[in-house]
Amino acid sequence: MNNGSALTRAAVSNFVPSIHAFAFVNAFPRQPVLRIPVAGLGSIPIGDASRGLCGGMIYTVRDLFEFGLAPPPASSPPAAETPLYRYLVRRLFDSFDGPRGVYRYYRLMSAADTDTELARGRLRLPGASSTSVAKEWPLIRHDLDRGLLSPLGIITTRSADPMRLGLNHQVLAYGYEQRGRRVTLRVYDPNTPRPAADDVTLSFDVLGPAGAAAPLRIEHTIAIGGRPVRAFFRSRYRRADPRPALTPGWEILRRR
Numbered sequence: 001m002n003n004g005s006a007l008t009r010a011a012v013s014n015f016v017p018s019i020h021a022f023a024f025v026n027a028f029p030r031q032p033v034l035r036i037p038v039a040g041l042g043s044i045p046i047g048d049a050s051r052g053l054c055g056g057m058i059y060t061v062r063d064l065f066e067f068g069l070a071p072p073p074a075s076s077p078p079a080a081e082t083p084l085y086r087y088l089v090r091r092l093f094d095s096f097d098g099p100r101g102v103y104r105y106y107r108l109m110s111a112a113d114t115d116t117e118l119a120r121g122r123l124r125l126p127g128a129s130s131t132s133v134a135k136e137w138p139l140i141r142h143d144l145d146r147g148l149l150s151p152l153g154i155i156t157t158r159s160a161d162p163m164r165l166g167l168n169h170q171v172l173a174y175g176y177e178q179r180g181r182r183v184t185l186r187v188y189d190p191n192t193p194r195p196a197a198d199d200v201t202l203s204f205d206v207l208g209p210a211g212a213a214a215p216l217r218i219e220h221t222i223a224i225g226g227r228p229v230r231a232f233f234r235s236r237y238r239r240a241d242p243r244p245a246l247t248p249g250w251e252i253l254r255r256r
Contacts, residue, residue: 010144011175012065017188017197021061021172023075026052026190031080033089049080051166055095055151055235056088057190058172062149063091063242072246087245095151095170097236105153105168108132108231110160128155128231129216133206137183139234144176152187152202155231156224169224170235171200181207191223202229 014020028049064071078084096102111128143150154169175186184203192200202220218229 005180007177007179009175009177010141010147011186012144012147012149015065015149015174017174017200018194020065020071021188021194021197022057022071022190023073023194024077025193026054026057026077028053028077033092052169052190053088053092054190055170056090056092058151058170058188059091059095059237059240060088060242060245061172061188062151062237063240065149066239067242069242069246083245087242091240094238094240095235101153101235102165104233105155105165106162108153108155108233109157109165109168111158111231113158113230127216128158129204129218132218132231132233133204133216136233137204137206140173140185141176143234144173149174151235151237153233153235154222154224154229155233156227156229158230167227169222171202171222173202178206181205187222189222202232 030048030050033049033053061071072078072084078088097104108128108131111131113129114127140150140152150173152171152173154171156169157164157167169191171187171189173185173187177184182203182205184201187200187202188197189200200221200223202218202222204216204218218232220229222229
């Protein structure tokens with residue numbers, strides 16, 4: 001408004017995190033994410049739910065919204081072995097998108113913050129943040145312009161150690177505003193309690209700072225323990241039916 005630039009905006013109609021997302025946050029007890037039965041050995045525990053099921057939560061929220069279903073009213077995460085918990089775990093693994101999706105996290109996590117010149121300016125290896133803006137932001141904007149929720153993988157650390165992949169995060173974009181070069185995404189963050197759920201944002205400059213050596217700055221209010229957002233990308237989403245995960249007797253309301 002101060003610089004006179006035109007405002008462009010889009011949002012998914014009627015989606016409000018404090019209404020359409022879970023009442024509980026991404027804070028599960030220390031327990032296996034799932035157990036895999038093995039003949040002669042019983043079951044093998046896999047993962048640690050206390051590290052978060054954010055991908056499962058955002059995919060399930062989109063599933064519920066697209067099917068016109070209200071989220072469960074419970075303010076505590078579902079217990080292990082309940083239908084909803086099993087569904088969250090299933091959607092968590094869907095959000096990883098197999099080897100390809102995990103590699104995207106690793107590639108951006110291990111990339112430099114800035115573009116790297118490889119051959120006297122003729123060949124440039126893109127940095128993590130510039131990849132986000134050049135390749136991923138147009139895909140996210142396309143989703144939102146069409147009225148679709150857009151799941152995002154969030155890179156919060158720089159490391160070539162695959163054991164640190166769990167430090168990254170996932171959120172769900174539901175709207176944006178762009179004035180000139182500045183973009184502000186509105187996102188549902190599974191780590192943020194409902195009273196503040198409608199105020200979570202991620203902002204960046206589509207052109208970046210002057211000078212190739214300067215990293216693009218991504219500002220955010222996502223609850224990730226003060227870690228930065230180094231990069232982000234649009235996750236591949238495939239619709240799934242959440243109705244089998246609904247507890248019998250759970251009151252289901254159509255969106256208004």
